Amino acid sequence: MNLELLKGSRTRILATVILVIVAIFVVRLFYLQVIRHDYYVGVAKQTQESRFIIPASRGEIYAMNGDIPDQIVMNESVYTVFADPFTVDDKTKVVDSLKQIAGGNVRPNFDQLLDLKQTRYQILANKLTRTQADKLKALNLQGIGFQEVSQRVYPEGALAAQVLGFVDTNGAGQYGIEQYENDALNGKNGLLQAVTDVSKVPLTIGKDNTSVPAQNGKNIVLTIDRNVQSQVENILATDMQKLNVKNGSVLVMNPNNGKVLAMANNPSFDPANYGQVADVAGFNNNTISAPYEPGSDVKTYTLATGIDKGVVKASDTYNNTDHIKVDDITVSNATLGHTGNITFQTALLYSLNTGFVTVAERLGDGTNITKSARDVMYDYFHNRFGLGSLTGIELANEQAGTVISPDDPSGQGNAVRYSNMAFGQGLDATLIQVASGFSSIVNGGNYYKPTVINGYVGDDGTFQKVPDPAPLRTNIIQKSTSTQIKEATHDARAVSFGKTDKPGYYIGGKTGTSQVIVNGQYSNTETVGTYLGFGGGSEDSTQYVIMVQVSGKDQILGGAQQALPIFTDISNWMLGYLKIQPKG
């Protein structure tokens, strides 16, 4: 049938209008579906698809319990209860339920917050446990919501707080291992992008679904032994109170591999309540981040240098007049009266500065601390024993300290400075540096980088121990030098303090009392006391190095009076804990 419409007829006009409308539709559809295709596909995706961040769980931190790792930092889900006051219909029920279930977790005057109808979000309670949250959820309270938050839990309380650090409200690690290993502990969030139903349940329909699983953070196992750490903290706190000391720090390490067994500072803080700390200085781990003039502990370094270079032996003598002139200054002994020809062993015993300035001079031409003597001392102190340089321990905020080179362009690396350095003044070092260098002296001459990481715990719970570290520098002193220093420090301790040690063991050490610089000058009213020592079953078996530091504003503290008793208490306990058999 051939339909012919009369020209100008209404039917023809209608047909034309319809044709035009259809054409408009076609053009519009072409525009929407072809030209704007990508835009509308995007809009559709936005409506139909949802993106879910799959949060990675922050890695847990373990400490050793003998040979087994135990969790000391864990993660716990807690809940924040919030309200939309506008939609709360039964205020009395909400208030009563929260008081009954949330108890002390509610905010003060939280009931008044529910009257603020013009606001849509008010936090009513914080840090509810899962049980509390489940009970509240079961009540189906109108206008009440819950937000799950992950927080750090410390089953051992404040144990090793400065080693651990804490995690702030943004989820970032601060101080200690939490900051240093923040990236490893954090892991990587996963992503799920999928078409969802109205309840936001992800559906498998949709061709662009994406699923990237979260990578949980690493579970780090520290070398810190929780039993040693706990005992050290207890002894430190008890002895500090007994000895009237304001600040104390203790470091216990294995000299044969550089592993730190305990690192304690007092005062400390509770990482679960880090916000309540009055002074942020309390977060600092003074064993790594507070360089100081180590004082007489360094005399063991000077003697080791002299013996190793073959210029002195502990049994050699020098003429002690209690004073010695170096360039335009006179160095005096703190303990006077042991004058005449005395051995360097005696100088070590009474910590006579003149003896060690003499060693420095003998490294030169015998009467002067020459440039070559200073070069030797710098090589041993800085390059070999590691004073004045970062050790690389895996903890945040480590400080390097300062050992001024003889080639320093300021000219400060002169004989006067090096005479002071011979007895531990005129240089800044941290406890970890001094203890690590001393470890290499007593272990036969191998310098190990100090470490706090012992391994990792996998997702399946297995402990993957990192291999024992190899020495960073080998044979930095001769084995015979090591033996002589051990004998010298053992004998020095045995004469004065040997009775306080458990009998039959081989314990040695050196006291240190150093002046503190206040307002650019050495203070006469403030000193820092230290004790640096080692212990083991015999002269051939050194199993721990302990370093103690005590300090306090306007306190005159001595190595022998305040630091040594703390060392002795810890050392005697360590002998039993490590099941060391006496051979002496």
Added chain:
Amino acid sequence: MSLSSQTQNNYYTSRRQQNWSRNQNTTRFKSSVKLGPVAHTVLVALMITVLGLIYLTQATRATGYDYQSQKIDSQIADLNNQKSDLQIENARLTALSTVKDSSVAREMTTPASTDYVQQ
């Protein structure tokens, strides 16, 4: 019209008549059943409907699995949370401070003397 009542015949058409290429064993069977345009339309519509139903069935079934999967995921998450809570409780109960304050620890005494086995 009943299709089953009809006899189906095959008609042979020679290759020459069909212009097929040579040396190919090609036959053509021509059905005697004739379908009109309406029947075609109905059949196509039916096929589309069946395919649509199959798609819907499968999509619904897949979505059903999604809900099951979601439920299982939720159960796994709950169990993991419970496990985590128990681990924390265990850690708290075995913490040194707890052990130190336990009745067993309180009754322990320091040995008067210690002897060592000679190695």
